[in-house]
Amino acid sequence: MSKPEHQLSCADCSTRGCYHRQEKFPKFCLTTSLKAEEKSAVKDRYSQGEMHRVMQAAAEVEGKFYGKLTRVEETLKFASLLNVKKIGIACCTGLADEARIFTRIARTQGFEVVCVLCKVGSFDKTEMGIPEGVKLNPGEFEATCNPIMQAYILNREKTDLNVAIGLCVGHDAIFTRHSDSLVTTLIAKDRVLAHNPVAALYTSGSYYKKLFKEAVSENTRRT
Ligand code: SF4
Secondary structure, eight states: OOOOOOOOOGGGOSSOHHHHSOSOOOTTOTTTTSOHHHHHHHHHHTSSHHHHHHHHHHHHHHHHHTTTSOHHHHHHHHHHHTTOOEEEEEEOGGGHHHHHHHHHHHHHTTOEEEEEETTTTOOBGGGGTOOGGGSSSTTSOOBOOOHHHHHHHHHHTTOSEEEEESOOTTHHHHHHHHOSSOEEEEEOOOTTTTTOTHHHHHTTTTTTGGGGSOOOOHHHHHO
16 A cells, blocks of 8 residues: 655755745745735734734844853843743643742842642542543542643733743643743753753664654554
8 A cells, every 4th residue: 555645844845945045945835835915914913012022032032142042041031022020930840940940040030930830739630531540650649730720820920921841742732722921931841851852853863763663553562
């Protein structure tokens, strides 16, 4: 059976003509496929209000501090350029120490900070309809991550900018969807690679070659 053809997109492009406009654009190019009215409608969305301010601040962080600031520093610089007074932190319990350090740094730099741990609300996993059998320790109380509650509290606190520190894959998506303020990620959790997920890609020619093996479903693997 022949494999389905993939839809080609930017990951398949070898020219990146959109970047410098010095190279050719490939046939499947997402830039050249845009209609003028689509480009203009998107451009309009940057032209005023919050998105305008955020784009200016992000450009200033990149333009003035390129390669000079760490992400911790960039995050706080970005916040100060946006005139943020109160930073919200949504953190993972596994990174509570890192969240505490970031809180101290932010406070030292004059920001108010409210930090909400993922287990806030203290709901047992079964209260969320999660079966006892998929707990790490079935039969025991096991607090679920609660990204909607994290967002609810930070919304109630009227934070100006929220920073995600080590939220689980999926919980980060829920948190971002429910946060009233913009969310920027300081730490992307990777339990295996010390929160450096790109290491799997850097080593995909060696230790992580297995990532290129075709997916085998969990059920098939177990039988
Ligand atoms: S927009 Fe076009 S030129 Fe740019 S990376 Fe995507 S396919 Fe390549």
